[in-house]
Structures are given as C-alpha cells and as structure tokens.
Amino acid sequence: MSQSVTTQTEQGLYVNPEALTAHLPALDYRDGALYMEQVSIDEVVKHYGTPCYVYSKQAILDVYQSYTASFASLTHQICYAVKANSNLAVLGILAQAGAGFDIVSRGELMRVLAAGGEVSRVVFSGVGKTYSDIEYALTQGIGCFNVESISELTLINDVAKSLDKPAPISLRVNPNVDAKTHPYISTGLKDNKFGISHENAVAVYEQAAQLSHINIVGIDCHIGSQLTEVAPFVAALDKVIELIHSLRDKGIALRHIDLGGGLGVRYIDETPVSIDEFAQALLPKLSELGLTVFFEPGRSIVANAGVLLTKVDVLKPTEHKNFAIVDAAMNDLIRPALYQAEMAVIPSVLPSKDIDTDGTQSWDIVGAICETGDFLAKDRLLSLATGDILAITGAGAYGFTMSSNYNSRGRASEVMVADDRHQLIRKRETLEALYADEMLWQDK
C-alpha cells in the first residue's frame, strides 16, 4: 500500500498518474482519460470550465464511514471540522450521514444549520470567541463550547447568565506534545496559542465548577494537523487520561473526551497511519474510560475526495526553468505557497509518451498572480501543451476554504460528483461581485 508512486530525477519529480490514482479511491484512468467516480473529468471541464474544484460524494462518505466503523465498539461522535471544506453540499452530505460538526466561527455554525446539521452535535472550538458568537451559539443550542482560556470561560458564563441558559463546556487542554508536523499547523505545544496548559487544567476545571451557568461536560485536545504517526495521539491521550482521573478524584465527572482532528492523508508518498490503525491504538485506553468519544477530523475526510482542475494557459520555457502558467493560482490553492505543501499534479488525459521520452520536461506549475510565491508545484516532470487540463489531487481539504480574491480574481466554481452525475455546488464568483459591496468616495 505504501509503495512509492514517484521517481526523483535530476530534472525533477515524476509522479506516476496511474500509480497515484490507485491510492485515490475516487479517481481512475479509463483508456487514458481521468474519471471521478463515473464522470469524466473532461466532461466536468466542458460543463463548468476551470479553475474548478470537484468532489466525490462517495469518497467523502467512505472515509466518514470508516471512522464510524473503526470506533463502533464505543459510543462516539464524529464532528467533521468544517474549516477543511465548508461547502453546503459537503456539509449536507455529512449531516445526512449523521455527522456532528466542529466549528470555529459563527459563520461556520450558520453554514452547518443551513445544511441541515444538528446543532446539539456541534462543538465550538477556537481561541477568540466573542460575546455575540457565544450568544448566537447558545441560543441555537450548541452541543459544547471547547474553551481555550479563563477569560473565555468567564465570558461564556456571563452570556449564559444573561440568557439564563447554562452553557455546556469542555476545556481544551494543551498537552505539550510534539505533533511532528509543519510548524504552522502544530497546535499542541506550550508555545502555541491554543488551549489551557496541562499543568493548569485541573485548577481551571475547579474554577469552572464554581461558575453558576457553566455545565462541565467534557475535556478536549487537538495537537495539530496532517499527523502521519499515531504516537503523538497516544501521548496526548495519556496526558488527557491523567487529567480525567485527577478530575474524578476532585468530584468533577465528565461525559465526553474529544481528541480533536489531525489524522494525516497521503498526498503523494506519505504513509499516514490508517483510520483503523489509529482506532486500534486508541481503543483499549478509551474503552476503559466509559466516556463518549468525540473526534474532529477535517482533512482526512475530504482531502482525497477532491481535485482542483486547471487549464494550462501559457508555456514559458526559460534558460533556467520551464514555467507552465495555469488558470488556477495561489488565490485558489495556497497550501504550496504557505506550507511548502507538495501536492500531485496529474493530467486529465495521459500522454501517449512515457517519462523518458522527449515530450516530458521539468515544469514549475504556476499561476498568473504577481508574486514569485505563486506556485502550485515545482520541478515536476510532465508532458504539457497549452490547453491541457491538469488535476491537483488532495485538494478537497483546505483548498477552496482558504481561497481568496487576491489580484481581483473570482473564486473557482465547485462541483459534486456522485456515481454518473455531476452538479454545480457553487457558482464561479463573478468579477462584478468582487466590488459590489464597495463604494466610491464621495467628495461632498
């Protein structure tokens, strides 16, 4: 399963498209043409143009169901992390499957409700909840606030008092565990802004227990994203279990433990622990606790259910480098620029020639934005012609949700595929919409 799909040469990295798609359940090549489920990618492009995000309904559901199957022996709740992909269609599919949600803003909660999500299965994470965020969430009947500081705790108590409605809370504990991932997406270290330190947690719980409108229901931790090993999860769990025992000794009983999200995915050659292996490592410790277990997976549910489709507009070979300028850019997909993320780029139609033939050269796949940081992939061996359609795989998570309008570019369209059907789930943003809310300065 973990076989390499790449060949590194002096010129660049070759990602074998067929070997790659063998690891991506939603995608395969048929007679050299790329398909998602039963829909040809070229047909999607014909209907919706590029750049365009395309997601497989089945791939989303399959991962969700492997979480529920792997933890079937425990009472559990999968709270999909909305920030990974917040399109209403994605949320609606997961809501129908019974998922709960992990949100970090009022906007995300509104999306969940609009998509038919059940508010009592929503947990509210994040370090900067405001009075009005808390008021809205509590009025709607939020399942739990994951509290990150003492000042947030007192603010929640104040809001709850004014609404005369006790607020269900858990404390997000920072276990000081190294998640061994990119520093920007590591959250469980002392130096990170997240959570309440392991050392102070019991004291803060005791403080919470004194507050009139706080209802302690759980404990929570999230140590980072794109974790490929199970050891940091186990280390964090051990620390949280220690706290649960100390709290029990002090008469503070909890209903749930929330282990956050963070399970990594295979983008190209990574070998992340599988959901089942993850479950096997945690289950023995979790079963002893007798608590409901929450998880907040985002990336692992949607990343490999999605691709970003883009067209090659200009080929620009230079003395030092060859640039393929495509119609997607860092505003559509910022992960390569922001985290040095390596994502695979594969053609919608396989070239008839192979890697060591004349047609294949090393290309930087870049956008048209006026920044050197505007790249989607570097030094990739591909055989390209203008007009070709490329698919960037693994783009279902933190792709569209992190996109922007930089350089006054409209955001891409989004399409869902299920079996042999395709459907637009978000229109391409019009350029007029980009300035529709702006006003000219009036001199008088």
Ligand code: LLP
């Ligand atoms: N729960 C909390 C409290 C989180 O902060 C996150 C992600 C998750 C759950 C979901 O984690 P996941 O299962 O998706 O790893 N933009 C970055 C990833 C940022 C993750 C932020 N927090 C990227 O593109 O790699």
